[in-house]
Amino acid sequence: MADKIRLLPEVVANQIAAGEVVNRPASVVKEMMENAIDAGAALVKVNFRDGGKDLIQIVDDGCGMSPIDARMAFDRHATSKIGAVEDIYALHTFGFRGEALASIAAVSQVELRTRQAGDEVGTETEINGGQFVAQNPVMCPVGSQFFVRNLFYNVPARRRFLDKSTTSASQIKAEFQRIALCNPQIAFELYANDAPVYTLQAGSLAGRIVDVVGRHIKQNLLEVEADTSIARIEGYIGRPAAAKKRNTEQYLFVNGRFFKSTYLTSAILKAYEKLIPESCQPSYFLYLTLDPGRI
The missing domain is CATH 3.30.565.10 (Histidine kinase-like ATPase, C-terminal domain)
Structure with a gap:
């Protein structure tokens, strides 16, 4: 054969x-x-x-x-x-x-x-x-x-x-x-x-967010920064008053890469609990930095 x-x-x-x-x-x-x-x-x-x-x-x-x-x-x-x-x-x-x-x-x-x-x-x-x-x-x-x-x-x-x-x-x-x-x-x-x-143009992170998303978000950004034993977290979140029913202004990044995580999204929504209506979604631009070997 x-x-x-x-x-x-x-x-x-x-x-x-x-x-x-x-x-x-x-x-x-x-x-x-x-x-x-x-x-x-x-x-x-x-x-x-x-x-x-x-x-x-x-x-x-x-x-x-x-x-x-x-x-x-x-x-x-x-x-x-x-x-x-x-x-x-x-x-x-x-x-x-x-x-x-x-x-x-x-x-x-x-x-x-x-x-x-x-x-x-x-x-x-x-x-x-x-x-x-x-x-x-x-x-x-x-x-x-x-x-x-x-x-x-x-x-x-x-x-x-x-x-x-x-x-x-x-x-x-x-x-x-x-x-x-x-x-x-x-x-x-x-x-x-x-x-x-x-x-x-090259510039600050806050400036880049405004340039990409629109000037409407400029007054609604709150800076966040935290260090944990696993990762460093920084970026911006939206004021509760600016939450929307359909929100596309939600970004998570790890070591320079965009990613999606239902676990982290749930954690973010938990932080906004009782601050925004259940039917609304907050804006967030969060950047995680951690050892590449742990990803």
Whole structure:
């Protein structure tokens, strides 16, 4: 009987893996914004067209990449974040698996222009559907410019089931807000179909919250700060009088990452007990810091 088991081609494996990392345009924005922050960017610009299906553009002024790194960055499990399994338990970066760019490139047409501070010229790298197309020298500023075009163009079944452009735009905006709220020391810009949505200057956390959420919240923020044996907690909560029946101004972060926790949400509501009606929800922007090994 003939042997039946065979290795999948690398391109096919990356397309399958893409489903774990990239399930919508907002996933691409999140992964690539976090890469820009890991690269030490002081300014990150995001632009998208047609809800991200036509184009997602991420521009940063971070450290940039060498020509070799610009090519290797699209290989699966190629990463600058860890070198041994033990490093996973002391992470201070967002990405570490080296799968994001490979997965994104497997289901889109990607163009990267990047330059390091010490290089006279930069590098332009093109990847289409996971296949290397070309790499050439190019004039560009220090940092990286990613152009992700035609998301899921080579996986038509996935592309057909993408959310409507308006829904995708809202999801991208939500991811942008979460990352911007967690990094007030970095300037961010968001454009939808080349029209400005947010222009956020680097500044204080309170200022960033007001810039992202709106000026209505400025008078309702109460600063909180506490140290426990497990974690340091800081941030802002809303005054009880400002509680609303439907409240989207609720954010929890741990070591720079947004997360959701029914346990902590219940604890916060318990603190507001008898201060707000049972049908209302308070605003909160709480940041937990703890040893990465304990997460």
